[in-house]
Amino acid sequence: MAKIVYRRHDRNEMPLMPPEKRKKTFDEYALGFPVNVAIDEAYRCILCKKAPCIPVCPAELDIPRWIEQIQKGNMAEAYRIIREKSPFGAVCGRVCPQERQCESNCVLMFKDNGLSVSIGGLERFAADTVRISGMPFEEEKAPDTGKKVAVLGAGPAGLSAAYFLAKRGHKVVVYEALPEPGGVMRYGIPPARLDRKALDYEIELIEKLGVEIKTDHVVGKTITYEDLRKEYDAIFIGVGSGRGKTIGVPGEGLIGVYTAIEFLTRINLYEAFKFPEGADTPIPRGKRVVVVGGGFTAVDCLITSLRLDNETHLVYRRTRETSSARDEEWDHVAEEGAILHWLTQPIEIIGNEKGEVVGIKCIKMELVPDEKGGRPKPKPVPNSEHIIECDIVVQAVGQGPNPLAYQDIPGLKIDKWQNLSTVDSKFRTNVEGVFAGGDVVNGGDTVVRAIRHGREAAEAIHEYLMTGKWEYEGEE
Amino acid sequence: MGFPILKKEVLNDRFYILEVHAPHVLEKFAPGQFVMVLPKKGGEIIPLTVFKYDTQKGSITLLIEVRGKSTKELLVRFNEGDEVRDVVGPVGAKPHLEKVGKVLLVGYNYGNACVYNIGKGLKDIGNEIHFIAGFESEETALSYTLFKDISSDIKVVSGGIKKVKEEVRDFIDANKDTSLVVSAGIPEFEKEIEEVADVFEVPHLTHASAIMIDPVGLAGSDRVFVDGEVKYASLDGPWFDGHKLDYDSLIQRNNIFVDYEKEALRKFEEELEKERKRAARKKRV
Numbered sequence: 124m125a126k127i128v129y130r131r132h133d134r135n136e137m138p139l140m141p142p143e144k145r146k147k148t149f150d151e152y153a154l155g156f157p158v159n160v161a162i163d164e165a166y167r168c169i170l171c172k173k174a175p176c177i178p179v180c181p182a183e184l185d186i187p188r189w190i191e192q193i194q195k196g197n198m199a200e201a202y203r204i205i206r207e208k209s210p211f212g213a214v215c216g217r218v219c220p221q222e223r224q225c226e227s228n229c230v231l232m233f234k235d236n237g238l239s240v241s242i243g244g245l246e247r248f249a250a251d252t253v254r255i256s257g258m259p260f261e262e263e264k265a266p267d268t269g270k271k272v273a274v275l276g277a278g279p280a281g282l283s284a285a286y287f288l289a290k291r292g293h294k295v296v297v298y299e300a301l302p303e304p305g306g307v308m309r310y311g312i313p314p315a316r317l318d319r320k321a322l323d324y325e326i327e328l329i330e331k332l333g334v335e336i337k338t339d340h341v342v343g344k345t346i347t348y349e350d351l352r353k354e355y356d357a358i359f360i361g362v363g364s365g366r367g368k369t370i371g372v373p374g375e376g377l378i379g380v381y382t383a384i385e386f387l388t389r390i391n392l393y394e395a396f397k398f399p400e401g402a403d404t405p406i407p408r409g410k411r412v413v414v415v416g417g418g419f420t421a422v423d424c425l426i427t428s429l430r431l432d433n434e435t436h437l438v439y440r441r442t443r444e445t446s447s448a449r450d451e452e453w454d455h456v457a458e459e460g461a462i463l464h465w466l467t468q469p470i471e472i473i474g475n476e477k478g479e480v481v482g483i484k485c486i487k488m489e490l491v492p493d494e495k496g497g498r499p500k501p502k503p504v505p506n507s508e509h510i511i512e513c514d515i516v517v518q519a520v521g522q523g524p525n526p527l528a529y530q531d532i533p534g535l536k537i538d539k540w541q542n543l544s545t546v547d548s549k550f551r552t553n554v555e556g557v558f559a560g561g562d563v564v565n566g567g568d569t570v571v572r573a574i575r576h577g578r579e580a581a582e583a584i585h586e587y588l589m590t591g592k593w594e595y596e597g598e599e
Numbered sequence: 600m601g602f603p604i605l606k607k608e609v610l611n612d613r614f615y616i617l618e619v620h621a622p623h624v625l626e627k628f629a630p631g632q633f634v635m636v637l638p639k640k641g642g643e644i645i646p647l648t649v650f651k652y653d654t655q656k657g658s659i660t661l662l663i664e665v666r667g668k669s670t671k672e673l674l675v676r677f678n679e680g681d682e683v684r685d686v687v688g689p690v691g692a693k694p695h696l697e698k699v700g701k702v703l704l705v706g707y708n709y710g711n712a713c714v715y716n717i718g719k720g721l722k723d724i725g726n727e728i729h730f731i732a733g734f735e736s737e738e739t740a741l742s743y744t745l746f747k748d749i750s751s752d753i754k755v756v757s758g759g760i761k762k763v764k765e766e767v768r769d770f771i772d773a774n775k776d777t778s779l780v781v782s783a784g785i786p787e788f789e790k791e792i793e794e795v796a797d798v799f800e801v802p803h804l805t806h807a808s809a810i811m812i813d814p815v816g817l818a819g820s821d822r823v824f825v826d827g828e829v830k831y832a833s834l835d836g837p838w839f840d841g842h843k844l845d846y847d848s849l850i851q852r853n854n855i856f857v858d859y860e861k862e863a864l865r866k867f868e869e870e871l872e873k874e875r876k877r878a879a880r881k882k883r884v
């Protein structure tokens with residue numbers, strides 16, 4: 124057998140638009156690998172037999188098996204293997220925090236400070252090649268079972284469940300309140316990070332399997348649980364946990380204060396960045412914006428705000444190192460001109476006599492060790508109050524529950540956060556025939572985890588539909 | 600997809616009616632609820648009350664006041680047979696309606712559609728309905744015949760908010776047994792009606808026209824303060840206790856985008872003007 128060559132250090136980096144250029148466009152700034160680079164990168168993978176990258180992928184993609192197909196130049200086959208586990212390869216290749224998942228455990232990293240295979244870049248490459256080349260891509264599904272499933276919410280969890288159920292031969296109808304499907308992938312994550320063509324294509328492939336997506340349907344209003352119960356053999360709840368939260372300081376009612384979700388929805392769903400020429404939904408431009416928060420959402424608000432020609436600040440009460448967003452992303456927004464204020468806590472939003480925001484009053488923080496051994500805790504530094512002048516404050520401090528779709532299900536066990544963490548290991552709720560997954564279960568996580576939930580729930584639903592067995596394992 | 604316009608009727612320079620095929624809205628519809636309409640891709644989603652409806656036809660009728668770009672565009676660009684892209688709904692809480700006796704509905708401009716709709720619900724459970732339909736001017740006032748099936752006492756009042764307020768005061772003064780006032784329109788108007796309701800100590804149900812961009816309260820643009828508490832107009836409303844709604848903050852928040860809205864309307868009117876000129880030129884040739 125030939126000796127394995129470990130190419131530990133020559134990782135191909137994802138080509139990016141230069142900062143000056145990218146902050147002027149809502150187009151995607153990570154450009155994707157050209158073919159020769161992708162194939163070279165694929166050859167860095169040594170196709171491990173017991174690949175350590177797989178178990179740390181939340182969707183458990185069979186990574187070496189599809190990378191091998193890329194090595195052979197067989198992109199459709201690579202994409203097909205990805206889709207055995209996830210219908211959103213193009214999306215995940217772009218938005219997964221791979222450095223904390225698959226790429227954190229690649230064998231190439233185990234020695235000499237090696238660099239992992241660019242798994243995300245390759246996943247995106249396989250998916251994009253199939254789409255952009257326009258090659259026919261058909262997927263098989265089992266013969267019609269005659270069973271019908273309602274999926275509530277067209278986010279990654281719901282659409283993933285719909286996909287795997289359709290492949291099993293069940294009839295699936297997805298109910299979505301918004302005018303477009305996709306959930307956070309549509310209204311939250313900016314097109315600069317996720318090209319909508321890639322998203323649209325993967326949703327189309329799901330529809331091609333016969334899944335019907337009914338947008339403009341608010342579950343709990345347009346249609347109720349009782350109606351669904353009569354019409355369907357099982358129900359999957361994937362409505363997320365997406366209500367924008369506010370920071371809870373004085374001045375939140377002032378003109379110019381937004382939740383991150385409002386700010387992003389205007390721009391990403393209703394295309395307000397084209398106002399007034401190409402879209403009718405307004406969003407201020409050329410102002411001074413302060414984004415409050417330190418996660419994915421805060422980064423997306425910064426990316427978006429910079430592209431609207433705003434002077435853009437971030438205030439976060441912890442440090443960059445203790446934030447939940449990626450290091451790389453802070454670098455990117457800093458390169459684009461964002462001003463990052465770490466260890467800074469807002470205490471009041473200040474307005475003028477017309478009720479418009481004129482600034483945000485903050486206090487400096489320091490991190491002190493947590494007595495219980497948890498994350499270090501931020502503590503205010505006395506006499507460090509200061510004001511950052513601004514016109515707009517965007518509150519990116521997390522999302523809360525949105526129980527409208529399930530609050531009226533008789534007997535359903537809802538947890539104290541108003542979510543459905545009460546499901547068992549098979550994503551069953553305590554109500555027979557009703558399953559749930561994604562953010563509505565875990566209160567806010569990742570796209571890939573939502574996909575995994577959707578897939579496993581689909582398997583459990585399939586089992587239930589075929590056997591009629593129902594044994595809720597949670598506490599009654 | 601899309602929702603076809605079955606009928607369009609221009610009532611005057613300010614108001615028009617669209618009847619839209621949207622059967623999904625009607626399965627669970629209750630008086631007091633509304634829809635959100637996105638006219639086209641790239642359009643702005645706007646809340647509109649279900650003014651009247653026809654379950655048999657699966658259609659809803661919207662009574663629309665021209666205020667800015669979206670309501671103007673719907674008027675000039677959409678005709679019978681065209682489709683509006685999205686009709687989401689029904690949206691809003693089902694208000695708890697009770698038989699209370701004598702009810703006075705007071706609308707102002709588009710608010711007449713809102714009070715008519717909930718008024719129908721109040722009438723159907725046996726209340727005695729009186730209706731003051733307020734308008735800004737005589738030219739833009741609508742005929743009472745539009746509302747006549749819910750009351751035999753309809754008074755059309757034009758000439759602005761203050762005049763409508765006077766009428767309301769006179770009505771309650773003369774009808775001390777009024778057990779509920781229901782008002783809708785811009786919050787500046789509702790605030791004035793609240794003043795009267797407060798003085799006469801009559802319960803007041805009012806309509807929070809907050810800015811809404813999604814039907815499940817995700818964005819929170821529609822947060823209003825009721826009795827000091829944050830509520831979402833699209834979810835908990837739009838109908839709230841008129842004695843408890845904070846009108847000033849609603850007025851403030853409704854003005855957030857005024858400059859942008861003016862710009863959008865101006866641009867659109869320029870576009871229409873250009874088209875008119877072009878058409879006129881063509882005619883001459």
Ligand SMILES: Cc1cc2nc3c(=O)[nH]c(=O)nc-3n(C[C@H](O)[C@H](O)[C@H](O)COP(=O)(O)OP(=O)(O)OC[C@H]3O[C@@H](n4cnc5c(N)ncnc54)[C@H](O)[C@@H]3O)c2cc1C
Pocket residue numbers: 218219220275276277278279280281298299300301304305306307308311312340341342343361362363364365387419420423522525527528560561562563567568569570571573815
């Ligand atoms: C701004 C932002 C950026 C993010 N960036 C990333 C990232 O880069 N990578 C990553 O992995 N994760 C990211 N996340 C997290 C990730 O998006 C979520 O974990 C994931 O989308 C959850 O999927 P879901 O399907 O459970 O819910 P959602 O995506 O929230 O979808 C739920 C859907 O249900 C619909 N719905 C809600 N109520 C009803 C109702 N009553 N009737 C009908 N439909 C209803 C909603 O409109 C929505 O479309 C981000 C989150 C945010 C907010």
Ligand SMILES: Cc1cc2nc3c(=O)[nH]c(=O)nc-3n(C[C@H](O)[C@H](O)[C@H](O)COP(=O)(O)OP(=O)(O)OC[C@H]3O[C@@H](n4cnc5c(N)ncnc54)[C@H](O)[C@@H]3O)c2cc1C
Pocket residue numbers: 633643644645646647648649650661662663664665666667668669670671709712713807808809810811812837853854857860861864
């Ligand atoms: C629950 C509810 C029911 C309504 N019912 C009717 C009705 O039956 N008939 C009718 O003519 N009007 C109704 N309105 C008002 C209607 O939504 C606004 O007039 C419309 O959005 C104006 O849009 P525009 O683009 O034409 O004007 P713009 O110039 O964009 O706005 C004019 C004013 O309308 C308000 N507005 C703008 N965008 C929104 C939005 N997305 N949501 C709410 N308000 C907004 C703001 O106060 C703004 O200053 C209702 C409003 C609400 C909240």
Ligand code: SF4
Pocket residue numbers: 167168169170171174175176177186187190228229230231240242
């Ligand atoms: S661990 Fe790295 S080298 Fe091994 S299969 Fe996974 S990606 Fe390839």
